[in-house]
Amino acid sequence: MQATVYKSTGSWYVVKTATGETFQARMKGIFKKNEDITSTNPIAVGDFVEIEPDDSDASAKNAMITGIGERRNYIVRSSPHGKNKKHIVAANLDQAVLVCTIKDPRTSLGFIDRFLVTAAAYHIPVILVFNKKDLYRDKEMEKYEEVAALYSSIGYRVMLVSASTGEGVEEVKEALKDKTTLMSGHSGVGKSSLINDLLPGLDLKTTAVSGWSGKGLHTTTFAEMYDLPDGGQLIDTPGVREFGIVDIPKTELSHYFLEMQPYISECQFNNCLHLNEPGCAVKAAVEAGDIDVDRYVSYAAMLDTIQEEQY
Known part of the structure; x- marks a missing residue:
């Protein structure tokens, strides 16, 4: 039976079949020993897998993952278990959205560029979504226009939104329709608030920016995929402080x-x-x-x- 990985907690996976059946799945031991898999996680959100449901207790909805389909693409970051190891963030993507902010906290251009390089290396188009427009004054708007002009001139799509007021969110919805999209960004940029706008009723936990550091606090622990109401899937990723360059000579x-x-x-x-x-x-x-x-x-x-x- 074929299924798609919707959530990974490291040892258990939530997978969903084409008919909408959801299973809690474990990975067959052989994958853990496969020397061809160089990442810290052989299975990632977005992977297409073969599963065998556990018939011993049908009500439990448990299954074993017996095979992994070929990936169309994937995106990686440095593994938290070691800088020389890589962690697959998600697989089989149509595009990625990087949520950025000009203030509270400010997203550095270096961070944006590292994300864009990583995505380009794996042939994944990126949309830059600048959030918290409601907080921008003249100085911040001037900076935004400068940054938007820079990345637009390179060929990237740039949007300005406010998750708290809803301004610009419809444009984001339209861009995500019928596509599998990875959404990432520094902690504190309002990614969870934006996802709550895109997926009414989900009510993801949101956390204010840490006052003493100006940096956001982590609210997402594991990558997770959600079905969008108008078609397509959105993959929410843990807030990342750094996006190291991996496997690029x-x-x-x-x-x-x-x-x-x-x-x-x-x-x-x-x-x-x-x-x-x-x-x-x-x-x-x-x-x-x-x-x-x-x-x-x-x-x-x-x-x-x-x-x-x-x-």
Whole structure:
């Protein structure tokens, strides 16, 4: 029997069949020992799996996962169990939404860029949704317009919403319709409030921003998928403080900065890192103003964090 993984708690999984039947499923031991699986979690939310229902107690709705379908794509982050390990956040995605804020707390451009690079590496389109519009004054609106212009010019869709007033939420709903969407963001950006707007009656727990640090507090412990009322699925992920670059060699990093792609083949050297090499078309584009200097600084900072052993 085929099913889709809706929730993962690490040892048990909530899976749902095409007919809407839900089972609590365990993973067959063989997957835990599979050396081909290099992530800390061999099964992720969004995976298509084969299950065998436990007929001994039909009312319990238990099942065993006996097979994992081929993934169309997936997105990873550094595992909490070790920086050199990866954790699959979700699989089989049509797109991702990164919820950001200009204030309370401010989402750094470096964090946005790391998320965009990770998504690009796995061929997942991203929509940037800036929340808390109701808190923005002239200074914040000016900053938002600047940031929105930057990412729109690269080719990303950018939206401005207020989960607390509902402004802009309909546009988000339309963008999610009939698609499987991963929603992520720093803790405290109002992701749970936005999801509550998108899924009336769900009533996800929300937590105010921590006053002493300006950072949000975690409210989601495990990734979980929800069926959207108008069609499609939404995958809520735990609030992440950092989104490390995983499994991307230094020589490939620039390929995931979309605005750098047209210039890479024009560099003098095939393995150009776009730092100090002569004949670098990317650096020339930065100097000419065709590539935003802040994005280039973000690229250089990321490059510095990639370990040499990833070559």
